[in-house]
Amino acid sequence: MVASCVALAVFAITALWPDKPARAAARDGEDDVLDYASPLEVLLSPDGARLYVLCQQSEEVRVLDATSFAVIKNIAVGRVPRGFSLSPDGQRLFVTNSWDDTLSVIDTQALTVTATWPVAAEPSSVVVDRAGKRLFVANRISSDIAVLDAQTGAEEKRLVAGRGASYLALSPDGSRIYATHIYPNPPPRRTGMENRTAPESEITVIDAARAVVVDRIPLHAIAGVFHVAFSADGRLGIAAELHPKNLIPLAHLEHGGAFADTLMLFGADVGKPVEIPLDELERYASQPFGVAIALDKSRIYVTSGGSEIVTVVDVPRLMRFLHSRPRPESGSFAQDLSASANYVVTRIPVGRNPRGVALSRDGRRLFVANRLDDTISVIDTRANLVFSTITLAGPTTISVMRRGEQTFYTARYGFQGQIGCSNCHIDSTFDGIQWNLEPNGFGRDIVDNKMLEGVKDTEPYKWNGGNPNLPTECGPRTEKYFWRSEQYDNLTLADLAVYIRNLPTRPNRWRLPGGEMTPAQERGRAIFARDVDKFGKPISETNRCIYCHSGPKGTNQKLFDVGTRKPTDNPGLLKSAPLTEIALTAPYLHDGSARTLEEIWTVYNPDDKHGRTNDLTKDELNDLIEYLRTL
Amino acid sequence: MKKFGMIAVFLVASVSSAAPLTPAKAASAMPRMPHFRFENFTTANGLPDNHVYSVLVDGERVWAGTENGLAVYENHAWKTYTTKDGLAHRAVLTLALDKRTGDVWAGTMGGLSRISGGRIDTYTQLNSGLSNDVVYGVSVEGENVWVATAAGGCRLNTRTGQWSLYNERNTPMIEIWTYGVSATPSKVYFAVWGSGLLEYDQKTGRWDKYDDPDGENEIVLFKDQGLIHEITTSVSYVDNIVWVATYFGGSRYDGRYWHNFLTKDSGLPSNFINYIKGVDASRAWFCTDKGLAYYDGVSWAVYRPSLTTGKPEMTVRDAQGKVAPVAVTSAPAHNYVLGIDFQGDDIWVATAKGLSHGIRQQK
Numbered sequence: 001m002v003a004s005c006v007a008l009a010v011f012a013i014t015a016l017w018p019d020k021p022a023r024a025a026a027r028d029g030e031d032d033v034l035d036y037a038s039p040l041e042v043l044l045s046p047d048g049a050r051l052y053v054l055c056q057q058s059e060e061v062r063v064l065d066a067t068s069f070a071v072i073k074n075i076a077v078g079r080v081p082r083g084f085s086l087s088p089d090g091q092r093l094f095v096t097n098s099w100d101d102t103l104s105v106i107d108t109q110a111l112t113v114t115a116t117w118p119v120a121a122e123p124s125s126v127v128v129d130r131a132g133k134r135l136f137v138a139n140r141i142s143s144d145i146a147v148l149d150a151q152t153g154a155e156e157k158r159l160v161a162g163r164g165a166s167y168l169a170l171s172p173d174g175s176r177i178y179a180t181h182i183y184p185n186p187p188p189r190r191t192g193m194e195n196r197t198a199p200e201s202e203i204t205v206i207d208a209a210r211a212v213v214v215d216r217i218p219l220h221a222i223a224g225v226f227h228v229a230f231s232a233d234g235r236l237g238i239a240a241e242l243h244p245k246n247l248i249p250l251a252h253l254e255h256g257g258a259f260a261d262t263l264m265l266f267g268a269d270v271g272k273p274v275e276i277p278l279d280e281l282e283r284y285a286s287q288p289f290g291v292a293i294a295l296d297k298s299r300i301y302v303t304s305g306g307s308e309i310v311t312v313v314d315v316p317r318l319m320r321f322l323h324s325r326p327r328p329e330s331g332s333f334a335q336d337l338s339a340s341a342n343y344v345v346t347r348i349p350v351g352r353n354p355r356g357v358a359l360s361r362d363g364r365r366l367f368v369a370n371r372l373d374d375t376i377s378v379i380d381t382r383a384n385l386v387f388s389t390i391t392l393a394g395p396t397t398i399s400v401m402r403r404g405e406q407t408f409y410t411a412r413y414g415f416q417g418q419i420g421c422s423n424c425h426i427d428s429t430f431d432g433i434q435w436n437l438e439p440n441g442f443g444r445d446i447v448d449n450k451m452l453e454g455v456k457d458t459e460p461y462k463w464n465g466g467n468p469n470l471p472t473e474c475g476p477r478t479e480k481y482f483w484r485s486e487q488y489d490n491l492t493l494a495d496l497a498v499y500i501r502n503l504p505t506r507p508n509r510w511r512l513p514g515g516e517m518t519p520a521q522e523r524g525r526a527i528f529a530r531d532v533d534k535f536g537k538p539i540s541e542t543n544r545c546i547y548c549h550s551g552p553k554g555t556n557q558k559l560f561d562v563g564t565r566k567p568t569d570n571p572g573l574l575k576s577a578p579l580t581e582i583a584l585t586a587p588y589l590h591d592g593s594a595r596t597l598e599e600i601w602t603v604y605n606p607d608d609k610h611g612r613t614n615d616l617t618k619d620e621l622n623d624l625i626e627y628l629r630t631l
Numbered sequence: 632m633k634k635f636g637m638i639a640v641f642l643v644a645s646v647s648s649a650a651p652l653t654p655a656k657a658a659s660a661m662p663r664m665p666h667f668r669f670e671n672f673t674t675a676n677g678l679p680d681n682h683v684y685s686v687l688v689d690g691e692r693v694w695a696g697t698e699n700g701l702a703v704y705e706n707h708a709w710k711t712y713t714t715k716d717g718l719a720h721r722a723v724l725t726l727a728l729d730k731r732t733g734d735v736w737a738g739t740m741g742g743l744s745r746i747s748g749g750r751i752d753t754y755t756q757l758n759s760g761l762s763n764d765v766v767y768g769v770s771v772e773g774e775n776v777w778v779a780t781a782a783g784g785c786r787l788n789t790r791t792g793q794w795s796l797y798n799e800r801n802t803p804m805i806e807i808w809t810y811g812v813s814a815t816p817s818k819v820y821f822a823v824w825g826s827g828l829l830e831y832d833q834k835t836g837r838w839d840k841y842d843d844p845d846g847e848n849e850i851v852l853f854k855d856q857g858l859i860h861e862i863t864t865s866v867s868y869v870d871n872i873v874w875v876a877t878y879f880g881g882s883r884y885d886g887r888y889w890h891n892f893l894t895k896d897s898g899l900p901s902n903f904i905n906y907i908k909g910v911d912a913s914r915a916w917f918c919t920d921k922g923l924a925y926y927d928g929v930s931w932a933v934y935r936p937s938l939t940t941g942k943p944e945m946t947v948r949d950a951q952g953k954v955a956p957v958a959v960t961s962a963p964a965h966n967y968v969l970g971i972d973f974q975g976d977d978i979w980v981a982t983a984k985g986l987s988h989g990i991r992q993q994k
Contacts, residue, residue, distance in 0.1 A: 120790070142790065157731040158774075158790065160747040188717030188751060190758065204748065212733035213748030510791070520793070595758055602757040618782070619796040622760040626793060 034395040036402060037062070039369035039376060041083060041290075041356030045108070046090040048361045053369065053376065053392065054084050054095065061095060062392065063111060066360075069376075069390045073111045077104040083125035083167070087150070088132050096123035096137060099506055103137065103153065117153030120146050121509045124166040129208045130174030136206065138165040138179055141509060141584060145179055145204070147211045159213050161204045162225075163432065169228040170208065171237075179204040180225035180239055183432035186586065186595050190603070195434040195446055195592040198247060199223035203239060203266070217266055217273055220330065223433050224426055225264075227356070229291040229300075235268040236315070240288035240302055242423065243275070243334045249436045249444075250482065253415040258482075259423055260334040261285045261304060263313075270322060275332035278302060278311050280340045284418045285311045285347065286411035290357040292366065299345070299381065301366055303354040306411030306420040309347040310354065310368055310377075312384055318343035346384050350377040353409045372406045404499025407492055419482065421474075421496075425452050428503055430585060434592035444568050448592030454580035456501040458553050463590040465559050465575040470497040510583060510629040517630065524627025527620060534615040545611050545624075554579025554631050563609030564589050583629035597625045661955065662930035664947050667978065667989035669934075669961040677709035678702055681964075683981040687726035687735065688972040693979055694735055695986045696723025696970075701737055701746070717751035719744045719764070725811075727769040727776075736776055738766030743778055754787070760794025761785055768822070768865075772814035779809035784821050784829075797821070797831075803840040804829055811865040811876075811906075820873055822863035828875055828884075841884070851880075851893070858882050859891040865918075869909035876904035881917055892917075898931020898948035900924055905969050916978070918968035923980055934989070936962045963987040 038057035044050070044066060051066040059081060063072040078097025086093055086108070093106040096119070103123060105115040121141035128135055128150055135148040143165050144158040162181030169178045184199030191197075198221040205215035219225060224242035231237075243260035250258055256279055266273040278285035286306030293300050293315070300313035321342040325333075333339045351370025354377070358367045366379040378388040407413070408428065411420040424431045430451045437447055447463050461467040467477055475493045488496065512518065517525065528545045532538055541547050542560070550556045559573035574590050588594040594604055601613040601621060608614050613621065672678050672695075680699035687694040693704040700711040701723045712718050720741025727736045734747040742755035742764045754761045761778065768779030778785040783798030798807045804826050811822035821829040828841040844857040851859065860879035867874040875882040880902045881892040892899050901921035909915045913928030922935030922944075931948040943962035948954045964985030972979050976991035 159732055160734065160745070160750070160752070185750075186752075188753060189714070202750065210733075216748045216750050520795075598760065599758050617800075618756065618760070618762050619798070619800070622794050622796060625760070 034397070034399050034402070037374045037392040037394045038371050039355075039374065039392060040081075040371055042358040042367045042369045042376060043084060043086065043093075043356075044358045044360060044367070046086070050108075051358070051367060051376070052084065052086075052093060054081055054356070055392070056081060056371065058394065059097075061093065061106060064390070069388075071393070075106055075111060075113060077106075077113065078102045078116065082123070083138075085125075085127050085168075087128050088130055094126045094128065094135060096126050098122045098124055098140065101507075101509075103135070103148075105153075115153065117148070119148070119153075119155070120144065120158065122506070125168045127168045127170045127177060129170070129177075134208075134211060136168055136177050136179075136208075136211075138168050138181075140164050140166050140182070143181065145177075145206065156211065159204075159206060159211070161213075162202045162216075165204070167225075167227050169230065169237075172230050172232055172234040175208055176214075177206040177208050178228045178237065178239075179206065180228055180241075182224050182226070182426050183430075184223040190595065190599075192593075194595055195448070195587065196247065196443065199244065199433055201225050201241070203228065203264070217264075219264055219273075219275075221332070221334075222262075222264070222275075223431055226289045227291045229293050230267070231269070231293045231297045231315075232295050233297065236265065236270065236293065236297065237267045238291050238293065238300060239264045239266075240291050241275075242287070243332075244424075244431070244433055246433045246435045249442060253418055253482070255281065256284070256335075256337055256418065258419050259286070261288050261307075262332075262334050263288065263291070263300070263302065265318075265322075269319065272327070272331055274322060274327060275334050276318070276322075276343070277334050277336065277340050278304070278313075278344065279337055279418075280344070281337045282416050283347070284411065284416060285309065286414070286417060286419060287409075287423060289355050290368070292357045292359045294359065294381070295361075295363045301357055301359070301379075301381075303350070303357055303368055305353045305355060305371070305409060306414075306423065307347075307417055308352055308354060308370075308410065308412075309349055310357070310366070310379060311347050312345040313343050314345045315343075348379060348384055348386060350379075350386060351375045351389070352406050372402070372409060400495050400498050401502060403492070404495035404497070407488070407496045408499055413488065414482065421478075424449050428452055428500075432586070434587070445570050446566075446568065446591040448587060448590060450577075451581055451585045452500055453503045453505045454553055454578060455503070458555055458557060458578045460557065460575065463574055464570070464572045470500055474500065505580060508581070508583075508630060510626075518626065520623045520626040521630055522627075523620070524623035524625065527616065527624045528627055533612050539612045543608065543612050548576040548611075549579050554582070561609065562605075562611075563607055564591075564593075564604050566591060566593070579628060579631040582631055597628060662927070662932075662947055662949050664925065664927065664930060664932035664957075665976070666945070666957065666959070666992045667934065667961075668992055669943075669963055669980075670988045670990065671961075671964040671985045672704070672709075672988070673964065673985040677704075678986060679709075679711040679713075681984045683969065683983075683986045684722065684724045685726045685970045686972050686979045686981040686986060687728055688974040688979055689728050689733065689735065693972075693974070693986075693988075694726055694737075695981065696726050696737060696739075698722050701726075701744075712746065712751060714741075717744070717753055719753040719755060719766075724766060725768050725779075727771050729771045729776075736769045736771060738769040738778065740765055742766065743769065743776075760787070760796070762794075762796045762798065767809065768811040770812045770814040770819075772816060772819070775814065777812045777814040777819055779812040779821055781808055783807040784809050784812060797829075797838075802829060802831075802838045810863060813866045813868040813873075815868055818868060820866045820868050820875075822866040822875060824863060825861055826863075827858050827861050828863055828866060828873070830873075851891070854891050854893075855889050857889050858884075859893070864904060865906045867907050867909040867915070870912035872909060872912045874907045874909040874915045876907035876917065878903050880904070881907060881915075883915070885912075892926070896952075898924060898926065898933060898946075898954070900933045900935065905967075906971065908971050910973070916971045918971055918980075920967050922966050923963055923968045923971065932957075934959075934963055935966045935968075938966065963989070 037055040040056040041054040043052040051064040053062040079099035082098040084095040095104040103117045120139040125138040137146040147156045164181045164183035187194040201219040201222040203217040226240040285304040290303040302311045352372035368377040374392045376390040380387040408421045461473040467473040555576045555578040680697035682698035685696035695702045700713045720739035722740040725738035737744045763780035763782035765781035776787045786795045806825040808824040819831040830839040860877035865876035873884040901919035903920040906918035917924040937944040945957040945959040965982035967983035970981035978989040980987040
């Protein structure tokens, strides 16, 4: 099939439809799932001749001519690819397939997959060291960096990274690898106030030659750190990040009341790491994700997935700002919404949900992957304008699911375009943060944010069961508490609810193939299902694990008092929480006060109201948890 | 016969071994035992506490587990991690290094902490599958961290996050007070206080138990027929040899024969051994309540402040049992020795009154 051209800003090119035919599978009769390309990342070959596009939904790498944008080849890879990078000689392209835990190795001459290596849980990003000997892979679920032999894929070791390790960058001199993560690290100590402290994140610094962690740059009050980039001289590093303001009631969205969208700057140019906002009063750069620095260090480019823009920062002006202003003790200018006017040159509108970026070698073109409209924006960096939009081949109709996803990721409905659903539900999951959602006072009714996958058929929603269905949860409630701006129309709201209801559940990494269980999981299942305690006394029906956590999602959808309410909670019962993917979603309980599954019972169940557990030995409790991880 | 055979094995092993410390030549008139100049660290020069329970060498860095925090010596300066940094408890009883990743594992009186690139993650009996917060021993083997606690042994699989607990319900352990652990890809040994030595075969998944054939008698009826005593305090498995410390002497086991060490027939300065660390199949260091002892397979050397005068003292005992003093000008900080680690030819020694750096003297 030959590409067809469609005029957009200047021109656009429709690429070849992938080899894999379109899939149209009905889901509960509610919608069709179409194979959109969903470009997530872009990469240029070392000679600048080719543009590699990582297409997450069609599960391909599409190879385009970087000048004509003609399709050279579409290469099928594994499930839900999330990151890719080239070997130093450009001969091999490594792709992380996040949902089947593999790494595809592509020969860039033959443009074929030459190997598929098993890696760890949810590989999300990969870099190769300068010598081409080792691969470093960031694993989101296991929260580590796997070190692999670049020739064989054999795993040498894993390094502890931040929670939800996701993005990697090699320093220009090749000596260091920098890793970021999307969920905050768990609080190190139990203080009783874990759910009321600011999130802490880090940039993990790895010595590339020794493959050991040598430093961790602390990121205070940050949760959600994405791409990292360096200036060519290695003196300036930047990371795109979210700065949630979860310690104050979310009733107040004015003046960046929910999030600051920021960059963390580090390196010799700035001394101590410093956080700068991209937002300005009444104009926000929601959900910063992709970053690039011009070769001459004149500009920084940042995509904002929610605001659907690329923010252009003038680096010399930024340095003047930093060196002329007293540095706040916190090292952060995030609260200063007047700051960005000092260094933001412009905000360039691009496509829907822009993510990864690549800068051409001459610095004149910036490629931006617009994930939710299957386009690549090509920005003329001298004019700061989109001069071309490449349309990737794919379904021409916009499905209900797609519209719902677009609504989910955009910040356009939020008050002053400040936030979208995906601010708190990063990549449609959760954020690991406890929020003060109710406008009834500081520190009241704290709620832990929850995973959205598997949310279908677990109504009512909210921890107190106050919302009977998703349209209520996403409609009036969201509009009241979050958006305070534009209402969804009925169709938009329906699309959004359909999208959320049909979010697929990722593979469970604790389950054995074929549904078998380890001995510990079997023992744990028996404890979960037991009706008699270890002293032979019957456990009342409502105090058995399996009663409240029954059914395919691990909830009977009813409300209970399990003794976990706090004096700061509003009166009422709490909904039995679904157990789907429970291993991934720490912390626990309605307010996130239990840092781990263990603490649900070792700390917060003194009276056996949250199930009969105090007769269990430590090894039996461990078995119960091993079972829960399989759900 | 058995004893004669053991000695012969020791002689051969000591001559052929090539490890950090050069063994003495059995043929020489006076054994040439390693000679050190000790530099001692206390609160006066940067340690957070003089009670040093454990020491760990990681290249140029030296970690000291003290009663008041975990101290690290790097670039001639001490830095201390405390509970404010996330350390499980201020009293750090044991340390282990994951040589692949550089992570340090610290067993404390309030849980287990991992120090990785400056970040501390803590595992306790409340927030994790750790069986008990009092952690006496820790050992890293591949992706597994083996832990000796006051309520049995544990294994944390760092990849899966799964905890496996070992206690009286699933091992031959009678007491569950585990004092030390030494893990390798083939075997894992637990020193169980009052329950001898426990062996786990990694290949078969089976447990075996070694007891004192004299039972709990403090009289040694059959000296080399088994473990010297049930009250084991430390174990070190190196080159397929198990070195075991007890409060009533030391033992060496090669998988077939036992050889035991008592003050009355060896160079041990005391039968009360807090910690033992094998260098290789024939050489080991014994940390006792009356000084630090080194055994090279034939001869012994003891390093300590004199028990009577407090002056630096080194003695050497040859194969015939002849003891001779060696003139020294320095000694470990205290006689009560709790731990040792090696830095090339140097040693670092944890004592009840400071940390000592033994700098090897070549002449």
